[in-house]
Amino acid sequence: MSKTRKAIINEINGPVIKVRQAYGFSMNEMVVIGEEKLLGEVIELYGDQATIQVYEDTTGLKPGTSVHGQGLPLFTELGPGIVGHVFDGIQRPLSVMYQDSGPFIRRGKAGEALNRDKAWAFKPKTGSGERVSPGQVIGDVEETDRVVHRIMVPPNLSGRLLEIAPEGPYTIEEKIALLEDEKGETQEIKLYQKWPVRRIRPYQKRILPSEPLFTGQRVIDFFFPLAKGGTAAIPGGFGTGKTITQHQLSKWVDADIIVYIGCGERGNEMAGVLMDFPKLLDPRTGRPLIERTIFIANTSDMPVAAREASIYTGITIAEYYRDMGYHVALMADSTSRWAEALREIAGRMEEMPAEEGFPAYLASRLAEFYERAGAVITGGGETGSVSVIGAVSPPGSDFSEPVTQHTKRYVSTFWALDKELASARYFPAINYLDSYSGYVESVALWWKKKADFDWTDLRSQALAILKEDAKLMNIVKLIGEDALPGDQKVIFHGARLIKEDFLQQSAFDSVDTYSPAGKQVLMLRIILRFIERMKETVAAHRIPVYRIMEVPVLEEMERMKYTYKGDDLKPFKDILKRLEEEFDDLLKREA
Amino acid sequence: MPARTGLEYLGLVRVQGPLIFVKGIANIGFGEMAEVVTSEGEVRLGRVLSISDDLAVVEVFEGTAGLSGSESKVRFLGRPFEYRVSAEEVLGRIFDGLGRPLDGGPPPIAGQTRDINGLPINPVARVYPQDFIQTGISAIDGLNVLVRGQKLPIFSGSGLPHAQLSAQIVRQTRLLEKEERFAIVFAAMGTKHEEAQFFRNDFEESGSLKNVVMFLNLADDPSIERLITPRIALTVAEHLAFEEDMHVLVILTDMTNYCEALREVATSKGEVPSRKGYPGYLYSDLASIYERAGRIATAKGSITQIAILTMPDDDITHPIPDLTGYITEGQIVLDRGLFQKGIYPPINVLPSLSRLMSDGIGEGRTREDHQNLASQVYALYAQAKRVERLASIIGEEDLTGRDRLFLRFSNEFEGRFIKQGPYENRTIFETLDLGWELGMIFPSRDLTRVKPEEIQKYGKTTLFSQQK
Structure with a gap:
């Protein structure tokens, strides 16, 4: 690029510095500060002055220090060597930093994101002389045992391949193809490319999400599903299980690639994830989950500006794998910490605040982020998707605060976590009355094909019972359960069965932690059938509810989620049969 | 200096x-x-x-x-701001809020100087905390387990016995650490004289004073000093844990005073305030303190943090407890209602939580039934509280038999499980057995969170021993 330009620091206020003589600096340009080479990014320009957010601690920095423009916006390196690795908010490789400089993060110790020395086995998939378009796959690299990394023509490039490297090992800096572009200039293609984090990666066209992002979590899959390429938010106060839910999803969703962003969260929690993932096996492939997971870890004690950048780094990586034709699921825990980083920096810049000190552009930044999700036809003509699941941490569990409210405007699925459920250790504490999903209709067809049963119908029946129960709860709170008439008692007990035997799911139980679709459908069928029979028994035969609640099959129903994995559905069908028999017996006895 | x-x-x-x-x-x-x-x-x-x-x-x-x-x-x-760290020169000593000796001894002169702001720990270098610490307090050991390297704050209110509780934790956990090197780093921020004295006496009585280092910024000391005190304390703690391989328990009291000092500086500077006048970076600032806990792969030691904060007006949604709860790995919540009932420790287990519990317990750590039993007890107590509310409306007489069991459970749970003496040290097995005994107030078919085998093994034996 052009020769580096130099500016001089004239003000320092925490992670925000101001420089003068910033001639030729551009917005979002990356800069390097002083002899320690701290990284920063231009976030405001006025006259010859610029404001810069610094991605590292600024203690000891002095006015008069020089700042060098790099002529490039903040970018990510995209190539083999990302999957299975841990990066910080600006894609510095944390494992490499640990090896090089010990357990503490020292500033100015930037390593390169991708390993320069490792050779990857490249297999060409096109021949020289062929015309190629942006995003087209020209070869493959096996990145992990389960991820084939497609080497693509960079998004802004097209033309004729002059040369392509034969099969063999290559490092990422070696050229693997030469391309003559539309202007007749020769361009090198390597195993990696660079892309600015704040810009969405191009695709051919967007398509509507139609397949569920299956999670194995019953309350999500059955009641509030997310589609591949969709957006969801999980708001909840502390202790309501946001992080556990995010962990569960990143373990079990049926995506090809998981990007997990620990944004301003706890270090110990990240350590737990990093310990678990290499050991956990994917239920579908039997391979360690780490082989499809990418971690971005910018814990709360790491610099705040890098926290702001972390979700962009994460989503850019997600888009890159989407471009290969993969389904990618991105979890951001927590977007509130990201919003707070935004607020902190805006405050240091003395910007006029809008609600609760957040800058006025909070909503548009959230929109930009969530809109980078989607199902697309890629440049290479394949289908890929990025699904985004953002955790929100509302202060004092108050959902009326700005981050939750603005997030609600841009996501289609909302999983509201409930403090009261959580304190009774009722998990997942997703409130079935406040939550919603915009993908119910689009995924119904998938369920029909998959489970051979009317999912929509089961779902609405169960939800209707839960809604009616919520109304009854108000009465029960005042006058007690005994005062309810028989038919309402049925609803009350039936709803309890749905809540305890179906919706409640233990993340820590090795069987219950993941429920396949078939098991989910049968479990709910059993419960709904029980409620149906209970209804007719009470109505037609005047048998009191407490007598019905003594049938032995109930105990089996309570334990079915822990007992049967669901690969084989016979035990569930047996329970269904037993249920019918026991009701028949009951009627005979009472008659 | x-x-x-x-x-x-x-x-x-x-x-x-x-x-x-x-x-x-x-x-x-x-x-x-x-x-x-x-x-x-x-x-x-x-x-x-x-x-x-x-x-x-x-x-x-x-x-x-x-x-x-x-x-x-x-x-x-x-x-x-730097501080000299050396184990020999600080253990057994008392310093002021800026690290100057208060006990007549010399300031630390050997050892290396460290920037008191510390450095962020690389998450890759952290070791996930999993070692159960037996505090001897049932409400904690049974339901909100503390593990080595955890940061577990106590959310208290004015006048509640948080000092007694944290002193009891120090006293009783110490006993188990005989074999290993341990230290207690105590940082007081705006603490009353009598409270600081109480801790000192307690450390002295239990014979741990030589393993304690105290940094005292008392209520009448300059408030801005409070911004420095916890950082010096943690710098010393990091040295003891990560260079001297000691298990360090850090007590920070009271974080509310710390946050107020931060607000004072921010408003003087004319910064844009966020909630209740606290600066927008309160979360990041608190994190720079709380995250200095844990274990790292290169050292045998650990830093366990117990921060005490008084919730203004007992309000858990106030920014200080709220942001703290988002950073720490759970919280122990003290409750005025229980305190007024004469229950010590007045721990309300429902809003309390230990996030590191599930990995710190179970077979080989505590006992195989621990997780399920804890979950069961929580569910029963939550339901019991609902029944209590109902009873206060319709009267106890109109409750069903099952509901009356819940009332009995609630009374026994608070009066026997939660309540214990300040010098009563229960083993984890005593705590779990007590939990089973209370659970078995209900017929076993109501215990849906525990496995039938567990009821067989643990529930019945307790009943049996009771009958004897």
């Missing part, structure tokens, strides 16, 4: 609250330490908060009272 290097400036252009503004400066770094010399020759410590070409804003830890605008001198020291 420090070497006299750096430049000296005469006169302050402005004094505002705890801040002074110095003009005409050059070559001063952000976050650098400063010494402010009053016209009487008294030296106060300060730190550069923001800096531009020729103006520095300095917060003065000991306050600005009595500073003259024209005659005060400011010396910049060319380095951040």
Whole structure:
């Protein structure tokens, strides 16, 4: 690029510095500060002055220090060597930093994101002389045992391949193809490319999400599903299980690639994830989950500006794998910490605040982020998707605060976590009355094909019972359960069965932690059938509810989620049969 | 104390609250330490908060009272706030909030100096905390387990016995650590004299004083000093844990006073406030303290943090407990209602939580039934509280038989499981057995969170022993 330009620091206020003589600096340009080479990014320009957010601690920095423009916006390196690795908010490789400089993060110790020395086995998939378009796959690299990394023509490039490297090992800096572009200039293609984090990666066209992002979590899959390429938010106060839910999803969703962003969260929690993932096996492939997971870890004690950048780094990586034709699921825990980083920096810049000190552009930044999700036809003509699941941490569990409210405007699925459920250790504490999903209709067809049963119908029946129960709860709170008439008692007990035997799911139980679709459908069928029979028994035969609640099959129903994995559905069908028999017996006895 | 290097400036252009503004400066770094010399020759410590070409804003830890605008001198020291760390020189000692000796002994002179702000721990280098610490307190060991390397704060209210509880934790966990090297780092921020004295006496009685280092900023000490106290304490703790391989328990009391000092500086500086006047970076600032807990792969030691904070007006949604809860790995919540019922420790287990519990318990750590039993007890107690509310409306007589069981459970749970003496030290097995005994108030078919085998093995034996 052009020769580096130099500016001089004239003000320092925490992670925000101001420089003068910033001639030729551009917005979002990356800069390097002083002899320690701290990284920063231009976030405001006025006259010859610029404001810069610094991605590292600024203690000891002095006015008069020089700042060098790099002529490039903040970018990510995209190539083999990302999957299975841990990066910080600006894609510095944390494992490499640990090896090089010990357990503490020292500033100015930037390593390169991708390993320069490792050779990857490249297999060409096109021949020289062929015309190629942006995003087209020209070869493959096996990145992990389960991820084939497609080497693509960079998004802004097209033309004729002059040369392509034969099969063999290559490092990422070696050229693997030469391309003559539309202007007749020769361009090198390597195993990696660079892309600015704040810009969405191009695709051919967007398509509507139609397949569920299956999670194995019953309350999500059955009641509030997310589609591949969709957006969801999980708001909840502390202790309501946001992080556990995010962990569960990143373990079990049926995506090809998981990007997990620990944004301003706890270090110990990240350590737990990093310990678990290499050991956990994917239920579908039997391979360690780490082989499809990418971690971005910018814990709360790491610099705040890098926290702001972390979700962009994460989503850019997600888009890159989407471009290969993969389904990618991105979890951001927590977007509130990201919003707070935004607020902190805006405050240091003395910007006029809008609600609760957040800058006025909070909503548009959230929109930009969530809109980078989607199902697309890629440049290479394949289908890929990025699904985004953002955790929100509302202060004092108050959902009326700005981050939750603005997030609600841009996501289609909302999983509201409930403090009261959580304190009774009722998990997942997703409130079935406040939550919603915009993908119910689009995924119904998938369920029909998959489970051979009317999912929509089961779902609405169960939800209707839960809604009616919520109304009854108000009465029960005042006058007690005994005062309810028989038919309402049925609803009350039936709803309890749905809540305890179906919706409640233990993340820590090795069987219950993941429920396949078939098991989910049968479990709910059993419960709904029980409620149906209970209804007719009470109505037609005047048998009191407490007598019905003594049938032995109930105990089996309570334990079915822990007992049967669901690969084989016979035990569930047996329970269904037993249920019918026991009701028949009951009627005979009472008659 | 420090070497006299750096430049000296005469006169302050402005004094505002705890801040002074110095003009005409050059070559001063952000976050650098400063010494402010009053016209009487008294030296106060300060730190550069923001800096531009020729103006520095300095917060003065000991306050600005009595500073003259024209005659005060400011010396910049060319380095951040540093503290000398060496185990031999700090253990068994008492220092003030800025780390100066209060016990008549010399200041630490050997050892290396460390920037008290510390460095973030690389998440890759962390070791996930999993070692169960037996505190001997049922409400904690049974339901909200503390593990080594965890940060578990106590959310308290004015007048509640958080000091007694944390002293009991220190006393009883200490017993188990006989074989290993342990230390207690105690940081008081705006704490009352009597409370600091209470801790000191308690450490003395239990014979752990030689393993304790205390940093005391008391209620009548300068408030801005409180911003420094926990950082010095944690710098010392990091040295003990990560270089001397000790298991360190850090007690920080009271974080509410710390946050108020932070707010004072922020408002003086004219920063944009967020909730309740606290600065927008309160979360990041608290995290820079709380995250200095844990274990790392390169050392055998650990830092376990128990921060105490009093919730203003017992409000758990107040920004201080709220943001703390988002950073720490759970919280122990003290409850005025239980306290008024005469229950010690008045731990309300429903809003309390330990996030590291599930991995710190179970077979080989505590007992196989621990997780399920805890979940069961929680569910029963939550339901019991609902029944209590119902009973207060319709009266106990109109409750069903099952509901009356819940009332009985609630009474026994609070009166026998939660309640215990300040010197009563229960083993984890006693705690779990007690949990089973209370659970078995209900017929086993109501215990849906535990496995039938567990009821067989643990539930029945307790009943049996009771009958005997």
